[in-house]
């Protein structure tokens with residue numbers, strides 16, 4: 062066993078305790094009633110980093126409280142590495158869906174369950190652990206940046222990165238908010254889809270009227286909206302909006318059994334779209350309806366519905382832009398709304414897609430670290446179907462920095478869902494990998 066791995070084993074129990082303490086704080090940024098918990102969570106993160114010898118501060122600049130911490134290497138000309146994670150979490154939603162209380166970290170089988178146990182308090186813990194493993198023998202200058210509003214869209218992040226650019230600037234940025242390919246197979250995330258969301262309202266009547274008196278002549282808004290929604294996919298299930306970009310597929314096989322098990326798709330459900338599974342998940346657009354306003358079934362009366370509303374969530378491929386996608390989506394809706402119904406199209410929010418050119422010495426150093434930590438298994442270059450729009454903000458604000466997107470998640474993490482859990486074996490490898498990464502980066506010629 063190497064000295065570094067021995068150190069990993071030594072610090073693991075304390076890092077695990079610190080992670081559990083963080084999970085016990087319900088830092089749900091989407092809930093204004095829990096703003097004090099988000100603040101408590103920032104303070105806990107600050108105290109943990111201060112205990113590792115960092116200079117720390119909490120900054121609340123129009124958004125959730127963020128922690129910035131610095132620790133310098135004894136080597137003045139060492140490179141600077143920015144370690145990113147976020148300490149806010151998603152709402153726990155219905156506690157009845159959880160097997161154990163969401164804010165009481167609980168070990169079952171290979172996993173530690175709890176809201177934020179993975180996304181992304183384990184990212185915070187990985188950075189903390191790397192600092193603890195390396196102690197005062199730090200091979201690089203480290204800045205830790207732990208955001209407090211990622212789960213509500215990082216709205217103030219662009220301004221934050223600009224205002225604190227001097228403090229945050231780095232040669233390498235490690236964003237620990239993604240995951241690995243599978244248990245035992247590490248990954249570097251090199252592409253992420255973007256997101257465009259819009260609300261569409263379809264109105265056919267100024268007020269509701271009797272469906273018996275007027276049905277057959279006057280269209281109801283829900284049918285009109287349904288027809289518009291149906292036009293968004295073709296018969297194969299590909300997104301039918303003209304002018305959206307789709308990129309080439311990575312050469313990665315996603316086994317059918319894994320797709321079935323991980324997606325939770327009902328037996329007999331057919332996949333939609335065309336092309337390889339990873340192309341459909343990573344490099345092609347995808348569209349879903351995530352909300353619908355219409356009268357409830359219970360208590361529905363015999364009236365023609367005058368107006369109906371839907372939220373459209375469009376994932377865009379790396380290489381596309383949100384400006385293009387939003388314009389194409391709007392055009393499509395205007396063209397396909399039937400029967401002269403009045404369409405109101407309201408953009409909600411956007412996040413750009415990212416693709417990273419993962420070549421060169423920094424990425425080689427990262428791959429070597431991952432390969433060593435996973436016992437000889439090389440990392441794959443992974444795409445992510447979901448969006449982490451803030452990554453594009455880092456890439457834009459620090460164009461000269463090399464961005465590494467890492468993380469603790471695995472296919473069964475259930476981030477944002479009930480029974481979110483961290484795989485403890487993978488967590489140990491993540492800690493080891495991050496310490497190795499900092500060591501390798503410290504050995505690069507400056």
Ligand SMILES: [Zn+2]
Nearest residue numbers: 180181211238
């Ligand atoms: Zn996250």
